[in-house]
Amino acid sequence: MLGPMTGAPDLSQRASSLAPSATLALAAAAKEMAAAGRDVVNMAVGEPDFDAPGSAREAAHAAVDSGQVKYTPAAGLASLRAAAARVLREERGTTHEPESIVVCHSAKHALSHALLALVNPGDEVLLLAPVWGSYDEQVKFAGAKPVHVAPSPGGQCVPDIDAIRAAVGPKTRGIMLNSPSNPSGYVWSEGELRALGEVVLEHDLWLISDEIYARLVFDGARHISPASFSPELAARTIVVDGASKVFAMTGYRIGFLAAAPPMAKAVASIQSQVSGCPNYVSQKAYEACLVEDPPEVASMIAAFDARRRLVAKGLGDLGLTLPEPRGAFYAFPDLSSHFDDRGAPGLCADLLEAEAVATVPGDVFGAPDHVRFSYALSEERLTEALRRLGRFLGSR
Ligand SMILES: Cc1ncc(COP(=O)(O)O)c(C=O)c1O
Numbered sequence: 001m002l003g004p005m006t007g008a009p010d011l012s013q014r015a016s017s018l019a020p021s022a023t024l025a026l027a028a029a030a031k032e033m034a035a036a037g038r039d040v041v042n043m044a045v046g047e048p049d050f051d052a053p054g055s056a057r058e059a060a061h062a063a064v065d066s067g068q069v070k071y072t073p074a075a076g077l078a079s080l081r082a083a084a085a086r087v088l089r090e091e092r093g094t095t096h097e098p099e100s101i102v103v104c105h106s107a108k109h110a111l112s113h114a115l116l117a118l119v120n121p122g123d124e125v126l127l128l129a130p131v132w133g134s135y136d137e138q139v140k141f142a143g144a145k146p147v148h149v150a151p152s153p154g155g156q157c158v159p160d161i162d163a164i165r166a167a168v169g170p171k172t173r174g175i176m177l178n179s180p181s182n183p184s185g186y187v188w189s190e191g192e193l194r195a196l197g198e199v200v201l202e203h204d205l206w207l208i209s210d211e212i213y214a215r216l217v218f219d220g221a222r223h224i225s226p227a228s229f230s231p232e233l234a235a236r237t238i239v240v241d242g243a244s245k246v247f248a249m250t251g252y253r254i255g256f257l258a259a260a261p262p263m264a265k266a267v268a269s270i271q272s273q274v275s276g277c278p279n280y281v282s283q284k285a286y287e288a289c290l291v292e293d294p295p296e297v298a299s300m301i302a303a304f305d306a307r308r309r310l311v312a313k314g315l316g317d318l319g320l321t322l323p324e325p326r327g328a329f330y331a332f333p334d335l336s337s338h339f340d341d342r343g344a345p346g347l348c349a350d351l352l353e354a355e356a357v358a359t360v361p362g363d364v365f366g367a368p369d370h371v372r373f374s375y376a377l378s379e380e381r382l383t384e385a386l387r388r389l390g391r392f393l394g395s396r
Pocket of ligand 1: 107
């Protein structure tokens with residue numbers, strides 16, 4: 001007989017050791033406050049406020065109306081795999097062919113499947129702090145151990161290649177890279193990427209290169225994929241991308257990874273058993289974006305750039321120092337001089353309570369002196385948030 005639905009559930013170690021996404025939880029709390037009538041400025045979530053491009057929406061409608069909404073191959077539609085491979089070749093200088101591509105339910109899913117295909121229990125994966133919090137949990141979920149490598153001193157979140165090399169040990173299986181970076185907005189230089197590639201090849205590691213913010217680069221910064229450097233490095237690199245950020249398609253849940261065909265095949269097999277093919281409608285919408293490169297993208301990028309300048313200047317005017325944000329849509333100032341003994345989580349909770357501005361404490365990213373501000377909001381809302389932040393900091 002089933003017992004009452006109360007009390008501590010009898011969970012697997014895997015489930016009980018997993019921390020749910022702090023960013024999504026904070027964003028949900030902010031949405032609840034807004035639903036209760038507060039005028040919340042939600043800078044917690046990494047979600048563009050734009051609608052998906054027109055071509056994506058039309059393709060989604062057409063897909064539904066076509067009557068073709070059925071299972072696709074587990075690795076995704078051949079036409080989408082071909083489009084993704086072409087975009088990587090043309091925009092990032094790689095040599096990927098369609099058989100290298102596995103369309104996944106999101107970039108998050110692609111990352112998680114890549115790790116499941118890559119690591120064994122006891123392996124270590126290097127995470128380059130400050131680092132998107134989901135990497136830690138995904139590495140653990142796959143049975144491996146995340147090892148953080150601190151950036152160079154100075155608070156600018158510049159990678160420390162010597163520290164990365166020194167962190168490689170006998171159990172290291174791979175390195176996760178995210179450039180442009182969530183949370184710091186840092187864009188790795190070609191020299192830094194080449195040096196990282198050398199570490200990967202010297203030690204027969206794998207590199208997971210999360211390039212979801214590839215097109216969101218500003219101020220002359222250039223996104224470079226390490227998979228473009230040499231056939232040897234390409235063979236050890238798994239590139240991850242998705243529609244959420246650059247096409248403002250977070251709710252479509254669609255992305256892909258690109259890897260050497262044997263690795264891609266392994267990921268597709270995992271996917272075939274774990275979740276099956278990605279959503280047909282979203283695949284068609286994503287394909288439309290990759291084939292046509294919607295005109296809306298250029299204006300979204302220009303809007304992000306204007307917002308970036310506004311937020312960087314506004315935070316600077318409040319006397320805060322931050323790594324120069326040159327990519328993605330986050331600013332990551334050091335707010336430690338305003339902390340009480342509860343650190344960044346206390347400050348973010350107080351800011352939400354007092355001024356209804358939602359942000360994410362740097363602890364989530366392994367950088368406890370910092371706070372992450374997403375600037376994927378209108379300039380008007382950002383100006384309002386900066387005004388409230390100024391009032392808040394002045395009152396502390
Ligand atoms: C670095 C990074 N990778 C991946 C993702 C997830 O993207 P998706 O919506 O495709 O799962 C995010 C979203 O916040 C991200 O910041």
